[in-house]
Amino acid sequence: MKNTPQQLHIPVLVDEVVRFLAPGKGDSYLDLTAGYGGHARAIIERTAAPDQATLVDRDENAISELNFQCGFTNGGTRLVHSDFLSAAKNLHDEGRRFDMILLDIGVSSPQLDRAERGFSFMNDGELDMRMDQATGRTAAEIVNRSSEKDLRDIIVQHGEESPKTAQKIAHAIRLNRPINTTGELAKTIEKVLPRTGKIHPATRTFQALRIVVNDELRQLEQTLPIAMELLNSGGRLVVVSFHSLEDRIVKRFMNEHAHVGFESELDLLTKKPITASSDELAYNPRARSAKLRAAVKK
Numbered sequence: 001m002k003n004t005p006q007q008l009h010i011p012v013l014v015d016e017v018v019r020f021l022a023p024g025k026g027d028s029y030l031d032l033t034a035g036y037g038g039h040a041r042a043i044i045e046r047t048a049a050p051d052q053a054t055l056v057d058r059d060e061n062a063i064s065e066l067n068f069q070c071g072f073t074n075g076g077t078r079l080v081h082s083d084f085l086s087a088a089k090n091l092h093d094e095g096r097r098f099d100m101i102l103l104d105i106g107v108s109s110p111q112l113d114r115a116e117r118g119f120s121f122m123n124d125g126e127l128d129m130r131m132d133q134a135t136g137r138t139a140a141e142i143v144n145r146s147s148e149k150d151l152r153d154i155i156v157q158h159g160e161e162s163p164k165t166a167q168k169i170a171h172a173i174r175l176n177r178p179i180n181t182t183g184e185l186a187k188t189i190e191k192v193l194p195r196t197g198k199i200h201p202a203t204r205t206f207q208a209l210r211i212v213v214n215d216e217l218r219q220l221e222q223t224l225p226i227a228m229e230l231l232n233s234g235g236r237l238v239v240v241s242f243h244s245l246e247d248r249i250v251k252r253f254m255n256e257h258a259h260v261g262f263e264s265e266l267d268l269l270t271k272k273p274i275t276a277s278s279d280e281l282a283y284n285p286r287a288r289s290a291k292l293r294a295a296v297k298k
């Protein structure tokens, strides 16, 4: 395992992830959102068991970086290019069990920073937003082919924008189609929703589209119960999420499985979500919205 030439993605809450996953020598580890391997490296250093680790990501670039630049496979680590729901189902079918499972959901810095991935209005590029660029509809397809009502609903449900604002945005999108780049979409929104504070008026719409393009909420909702089954007794589950829709799913899942008396399957390790310290925020502002929840399987 080598370090990446330049750190492509700064992992968030590393000390906290390590503390709650509590790696022991020889422990097995499943990282369902391996990204650029920052967390995986910290865990495998402590287990000293790279051959007991499985790293999953749906982004081909991340898997290729983990393989060629970071050299994870040299130690026998298994890399899986897949969305985490399919990967979890397959591992379950194989009868695999793990001592630690990590989900650090959301986007990686290279996904946000590379214009051609089309995630961000800060870097003008094709409106894509697919984490796995080999499959699925792009954000441009959704923007250009959905009805005004469907767009409004997407922006309300997944962007948490008010219905009135979402309606304005959806209407403007319909009038300005075709919209093919992140810059065009951001400008279309800015015209009907002038900037007021620090947050760009297109932020919530971009979040909504990203969630829909990658089917993020269903992926998370359906993976959590399988992840729990994939844990050994005494195994630890850590989930880091980056917006309230995801955190709500994680919170509900953990509470439901921790609070059912004798039949409860989890013990909570965090009553409230853990967030980044001011020290961490000083060198990694993207940790600002990270929320960590952890549980141990009984």
Ligand SMILES: C[S@@+](CC[C@H](N)C(=O)[O-])C[C@H]1O[C@@H](n2cnc3c(N)ncnc32)[C@H](O)[C@@H]1O
Pocket (backbone or CB within 6 Å): 009, 010, 011, 012, 032, 033, 034, 035, 036, 037, 038, 039, 040, 056, 057, 058, 059, 062, 082, 083, 084, 085, 104, 105, 106, 107, 108, 131, 216, 219
């Ligand atoms: C915040 S980054 C993870 C960074 C990683 N923990 C590290 O230390 O570098 C999130 C990663 O999860 C991946 N991802 C998000 N949703 C996914 C899903 N449903 N299935 C598989 N990978 C997913 C993204 O492609 C991205 O690489």
